[in-house]
Amino acid sequence: MKILIADRISPIGVDLFKAQPGFDVVEAYGSSPEQILELAKDADAIAVRSDTRITAEVIAAAPKLKVVGRAGVGVDNIDIEAATDHGVIVMNTPTGNTIATAELTFTHMLAGTRPIVQACAGMKAGRWDRKKYTGSELNQKTLGVLGMGRIGAEVAKRAMAFQMDVLAYDPYLTESRAKSLGVKQATLDEVIENADYITVHMPMTKDTKHMLNADAFKRMKDGVRVFNCARGGIIEEAALIEALNSGKVAAAGLDVYEDEPPAEDSPLRGIENLVLTPHLGASTVEAQENVGIDVAKQMIEALTGGMVVNALNMPSVDPKVLEKLGPYMTLGEKVGTFSQQLAPEGVEKITIRYFGKITELDTLPLTNAIQRGFLRDISDNVNNVNAPKKIERLGIACDQVKSSDHADFNELIEVEVACKGGKTRTIGGTLVGKNQTPRIVEIDSHSVEVSTDATLLVLKNKDVPGIVGFIGVTLGEDQVNIANMSLSRDKGEGFAVSVFELDSAPSETAAKKITEHPAIEKYRVIKL
Numbered sequence: 001m002k003i004l005i006a007d008r009i010s011p012i013g014v015d016l017f018k019a020q021p022g023f024d025v026v027e028a029y030g031s032s033p034e035q036i037l038e039l040a041k042d043a044d045a046i047a048v049r050s051d052t053r054i055t056a057e058v059i060a061a062a063p064k065l066k067v068v069g070r071a072g073v074g075v076d077n078i079d080i081e082a083a084t085d086h087g088v089i090v091m092n093t094p095t096g097n098t099i100a101t102a103e104l105t106f107t108h109m110l111a112g113t114r115p116i117v118q119a120c121a122g123m124k125a126g127r128w129d130r131k132k133y134t135g136s137e138l139n140q141k142t143l144g145v146l147g148m149g150r151i152g153a154e155v156a157k158r159a160m161a162f163q164m165d166v167l168a169y170d171p172y173l174t175e176s177r178a179k180s181l182g183v184k185q186a187t188l189d190e191v192i193e194n195a196d197y198i199t200v201h202m203p204m205t206k207d208t209k210h211m212l213n214a215d216a217f218k219r220m221k222d223g224v225r226v227f228n229c230a231r232g233g234i235i236e237e238a239a240l241i242e243a244l245n246s247g248k249v250a251a252a253g254l255d256v257y258e259d260e261p262p263a264e265d266s267p268l269r270g271i272e273n274l275v276l277t278p279h280l281g282a283s284t285v286e287a288q289e290n291v292g293i294d295v296a297k298q299m300i301e302a303l304t305g306g307m308v309v310n311a312l313n314m315p316s317v318d319p320k321v322l323e324k325l326g327p328y329m330t331l332g333e334k335v336g337t338f339s340q341q342l343a344p345e346g347v348e349k350i351t352i353r354y355f356g357k358i359t360e361l362d363t364l365p366l367t368n369a370i371q372r373g374f375l376r377d378i379s380d381n382v383n384n385v386n387a388p389k390k391i392e393r394l395g396i397a398c399d400q401v402k403s404s405d406h407a408d409f410n411e412l413i414e415v416e417v418a419c420k421g422g423k424t425r426t427i428g429g430t431l432v433g434k435n436q437t438p439r440i441v442e443i444d445s446h447s448v449e450v451s452t453d454a455t456l457l458v459l460k461n462k463d464v465p466g467i468v469g470f471i472g473v474t475l476g477e478d479q480v481n482i483a484n485m486s487l488s489r490d491k492g493e494g495f496a497v498s499v500f501e502l503d504s505a506p507s508e509t510a511a512k513k514i515t516e517h518p519a520i521e522k523y524r525v526i527k528l
């Protein structure tokens with residue numbers, strides 16, 4: 001298995017990869033995009049920090065790729081959508097660099113309060129500027145934190161130790177978490193208008209891009225101080241330059257930029273009261289060791305069939321749960337395939353219902369298996385990562401419902417497909433006997449019992465004498481052997497559902513003969 005380590009991660013992490021039998025570790029730090037494209041071609045996994053871009057082109061060029069691991073938080077350098085389409089897991093290591101980044105943010109806040117960077121430069125240039133560098137105090141000031149996640153919360157704790165009041169704006173911050181952190185929940189406007197210091201700790205999204213722009217600066221207090229150690233562009237650089245030059249902003253600190261690195265002649269580099277660091281938030285010995293080890297462990301687990309954690313494009317699954325779900329997985333996949341073949345066109349919605357003991361387990365992997373089964377004959381390279389997305393792309397809604405009992409079975413997986421025009425088809429499956437053999441036990445509310453490992457002929461026919469004999473003779477003439485059959489009569493409607501387990505599919509001639517029989521309403525061959 002080829003593991004491409006595209007950005008420099010901790011040697012301890014690299015050694016963890018190297019210690020795995022069968023892992024061929026290729027360290028390619030500082031490679032150009034063209035080199036990465038070439039190196040990715042036969043890679044099973046790629047580990048990155050923020051320097052290497054894993055584009056849709058790289059993913060498309062890497063047919064063996066299974067995992068992209070990010071030793072850090074932000075994944076804006078990875079095309080997650082392309083990865084998901086190709087069934088590639090994208091994972092990050094969300095906690096290892098939290099403290100490092102919070103501490104760098106606080107360093108920026110202090111450096112924006114006491115101008116030690118500028119004073120130090122003066123000293124080194126031979127000056128003794130005691131009057132020029134009067135600072136300010138954090139004590140009793142109001143800090144506005146935009147994005148109260150892991151890093152925002154650590155910054156807030158440190159600010160409170162410096163006797164600051166903290167206002168937090170984060171649409172996902174609950175009242176109880178705000179209370180337990182000791183911060184005051186506020187709107188974005190309240191933060192903008194009332195804070196003496198503003199620091200941002202959010203991902204870059206369409207909502208956060210340029211959240212602090214010219215209009216926001218206008219509404220801020222005179223002499224406000226602003227900091228960005230999250231993602232370049234959350235604070236609009238042009239607006240910040242203007243606000244610093246006009247004196248609206250007293251001091252600012254940036255660790256991240258709209259373009260990284262910013263141009264050598266970027267106006268940012270010439271502003272005295274703006275402290276700049278080259279994206280150093282996560283660059284501490286401790287943080288790099290944490291994320292390097294985390295990413296290696298997580299990727300190894302995922303590549304060797306263990307638990308997938310911190311994946312951004314699939315749910316985490318505990319191997320213990322997977323083991324318990326094991327016998328149901330094949331059944332689920334088969335029920336999924338059956339449902340698609342029974343309703344091959346116009347499907348608008350899939351409803352998956354779980355009954356009985358399975359409902360006590362995390363059924364998401366099972367839902368994934370059913371979706372994979374549904375897609376088996378209609379899509380390529382389907383796996384757990386891309387199955388939900390592929391179903392969504394087909395315009396098919398998918399719901400899962402759990403119910404503790406079922407009148408007839410201890411446990412049952414039922415898949416209902418709803419098609420255009422309101423028609424629905426339903427398949428149910430369960431595990432039978434000591435060996436937990438998967439069986440199909442329900443077709444459109446008719447009870448049947450057939451194997452999940454056969455070619456099945458499913459008929460809906462008028463409940464009149466002679467049908468079984470007719471099918472037996474027709475298939476016999478066609479040299480098709482019947483291994484088993486299951487009949488389910490519905491006296492009320494006068495119809496029966498008949499399922500024949502066959503050794504092979506009937507020929508077109510036999511199919512024609514059967515479908516032309518006046519008592520046969522529906523004919524479908526299902527290949528499981």
Ligand SMILES: NC(=O)C1=CN([C@@H]2O[C@H](COP(=O)(O)OP(=O)(O)OC[C@H]3O[C@@H](n4cnc5c(N)ncnc54)[C@H](O)[C@@H]3O)[C@@H](O)[C@H]2O)C=CC1
Pocket residue numbers: 072073074075094097098101146147148149150151152169170171172173201202203204205207208229230231255256279280281282283
């Ligand atoms: N400078 C550096 O080297 C580093 C930068 N980072 C960056 O720091 C940022 C924060 O990282 P974490 O705290 O670990 O992430 P997190 O996921 O724990 O926190 C992000 C918070 O932003 C909030 N949020 C999302 N959209 C928002 C919106 N529109 N308005 C307000 N809040 C919003 C979320 O609810 C969440 O609480 C990320 O962008 C990450 O990439 C992280 C590590 C190192």
Ligand SMILES: O=C(O)C(=O)COP(=O)(O)O
Pocket residue numbers: 049050051071072073074075097279280281282283
């Ligand atoms: O973890 C993050 O989001 C970071 O921005 C850190 O980036 P880096 O790993 O230092 O290139």
